[in-house]
Amino acid sequence: MNRPASGRLHDRAWPKRVPHDIPRLETTLWENLEISARRYPDKPALIFFGRRIPYAELKAMVDRLAGWLERDAGVKHGDRVVLMLQNSPQFVIGFYAIMRVGAAVVPANPMSRADELSHYIADSGAKVAICAGDLAPHIVRGSEQLDEGQRLRHLLVARYADLMPAEPEPADRPPEAWNDWLVADPELPAWGSRWADAMALAREPGPYAGRPDDLVALGYTSGTTGRPKGCMHTHRTIGHNTVAGALWSHASAADVGFGVVPMFHITGMQYSMHVPIWLGSTNVVLPRWDRELAGRIISHYRVTTWTNIPTMIIDLLGSPNIASFDLSSLEQIGGGGAAMPQAVAEKLEKQFGLRYMEGYGLTETAAPTHSNPSQAPKLQCLGIPFVGVDSRVVDPTTLKELPQGETGEIVVNGPQVFVGYWERPAETEAAFFELDGKRFFRTGDLGRVDEDGYYFITDRLKRMINASGYKVWPAEVETMLFRHPAVQEACVIAARDAYRGETVKAVIVLRHEARGRTTADDIRSWAREQMAAYKVPQYVEFVDALPKSGSGKVMWRLLQEKEQA
Known part of the structure; x- marks a missing residue:
């Protein structure tokens, strides 16, 4: 990769046995599940409140749902489907079933309400949605407040408890306050169907026709600067960081992950779903954060790798029961979304021998564009440019590259960068510019590079x-x-x-x-x-x-x- 001299400072910190670049992917995310199901058919892919779902069973459920989407809901290659659930087997099955028919997933925040959902439905042109029971009323209202031609035609409603044990063991037992939404089973409109009924039909999907450059996910930005925009990602853009994420952390099929970062969000989507499936590893899934349950799960299942956000660590370390939790199995811990406070990171290392690896990425970049190397992480730091990434710091006005140490806008070029904003060509054009013959994405974040090539964020541009x-x-x-x-x-x-x-x-x-x-x-x-x-x-x-x-x-x-x- 052609980088200026200042862009190669981080080579000294590059993690051993991790390539700077990887070959262009010619397979799809769906094929990762297909291969892992053949390679490890009896190995647990997911554990949900103690219910173990092997890879072969996971694929079989995906096929059944894909058959229903095709034959009963009329989903075709290139369509968009809204997916709105907490972390659960149903989320994973829904995501991979939508991909199986060649459609694109529109992951919606479970905290979204009718007005926001109306925007996702109308903007994406989705006609089908999959959601959890407790969220169905919000999607119904969101659809019904649209004009007739923009409304959903089919709604599939899942009940989390259907894929849970009848009586979870103490280590897996959810808080009592969760019971209502775990078993929620509301009345449905005429255009609604129940997950259990759809799966009982055992429909077979048609031949798989997915391609690496197909649109696979339309993740909406937070909308803090205006109406949310759909970020178009393909199998290639998401797939690059799926493979690179596994390489960066030296992960393998032997790992046990903890999937608690929300899967609707790009970080959780990658590290709580796509990376484990690519590897064939086991992922213990938790639908919402609860520090006591999290501590028991890590201890009981001997979790080895955990991608999280710093607020989770702060909360877990603040538990009055922290001394009773066994975190000794953890080998890899890190995340992003906010800077890890130095005092908390120091406590984590001193008390548990764990060095927190911060990273940086956006919805537009399929999660990481920067990450700290495991052998030499720096606190309060984004890390160094990720596998395949060329990152620079430029003057926000002139877009000229700035010398090492000066503060400017962080810009990135790499295989994981999104294609553009859905049906917003002007905003897509404004988000990119050319430098040294490459197309760079403007992150809107201000930062600087130190003498070792590590990036530090100073703030949002505005x-x-x-x-x-x-x-x-x-x-x-x-x-x-x-x-x-x-x-x-x-x-x-x-x-x-x-x-x-x-x-x-x-x-x-x-x-x-x-x-x-x-x-x-x-x-x-x-x-x-x-x-x-x-x-x-x-x-x-x-x-x-x-x-x-x-x-x-x-x-x-x-x-x-x-x-x-």
């Missing part, structure tokens, strides 16, 4: 706070606030200031033991000792929780919009 000409990057202030012993979580936003124009405001969740004891003045006094005066939060607001997306990211724009209002 999230800077300008305090009397002093530039404040909120992520930097948040990182420092995490060091305060009373701070559990923090989000920094801009507040209006008659003198400065803008000033810094911190929205903070205090640790339980600090609530009622720590004041805003305490935080400010401490901050003055830790950071330059213009970075110190002039306003401090305490809240019980920060708003988060379905993938666990703090939704800072919601807080910013509230402040501006």
Whole structure:
């Protein structure tokens, strides 16, 4: 790969036995399941509250559902199908069945409601949806508020409990608060069908005709800068990071993964579904995060690899039962979505001998474009450019490459970069530019490269706070606030200031033991000792929780919009 000299700094940190590039894929994601089912027919592919589903059984269920989609729902090659479930065997079966008929998956956040779902349905042109029982009313309302020609024609509704043991063992037993949605079985409209009935028909799908460049997933962005846009991914773009992700972490069929990062989100889709199926490994699936259940699952199933988000680690380490959990089987742990606080990472390594590997990627890039090498990770760092990736830092205005150490926009070129935004040619064109004869994607994130070729994010392109000409990057202030012993979580936003124009405001969740004891003045006094005066939060607001997306990211724009209002 042709990279400028500055782009090869990271070669010194490149993980051993990992190739810089891999050959172009000529197979599809569906074929990964087909091969693993032949190679490991009796090996558990999924474990769900103790129910083991071997690879051969998983493929058989996928075939049955694909047959129903083709013959009863009329799904054809090139169609789009909405998929809206929590992590579960039904999500995996649904995803691979949609691919089996040559259609594309529109993964919807289970937290979505009618208005958002109306947009996904109408924008994608989907006529069929698969969802869980508790979510069916939202999809029905979302469809019914559209014009007749835009509405869904078929809805398939699954019940999680159908693929669970009747009585899960203690290690697998879900919280009682989950019971209602695990067994939800609502009344359906005339155009609705039940999963169990569809599977009982045992339809056979027609011959597989998928191609590597077929549209396979239409993942919608969070919509924080406007209406969500569908990111078009093919078998090749997602498949590249599926193979590269396994190579990067030295994973194998012997691994036991923990699938708790939401599969509707690109990171969970890759590491809780596609990578394990490519490898033929076993994945223990958890539909929602619960720290006590997570601790028991890791201990009981001897989980070896766990992709997560830092908030999960923070929560697990805060459990009063942490001493009773056996995390000794974990060999690989890491994730992204937000920076791992240094104090938490240090505790994780000191107490459990685990080095947290942070990575970076977007829906548009099928998850990682950067990741920390396992032998030399750096804290608060995106890592180095991933397998097959050429990444640069450019001036956001001129799009000229900047020297090492200077802050600019992170841009990427690689096989995993999406094709473009669904039916938005102007926005697709604006997201890309050419540099050194290559098509680079503009991430919209600001960062810099250090002397070793590691990338560090400073913030979103438009999230800077300008305090009397002093530039404040909120992520930097948040990182420092995490060091305060009373701070559990923090989000920094801009507040209006008659003198400065803008000033810094911190929205903070205090640790339980600090609530009622720590004041805003305490935080400010401490901050003055830790950071330059213009970075110190002039306003401090305490809240019980920060708003988060379905993938666990703090939704800072919601807080910013509230402040501006």
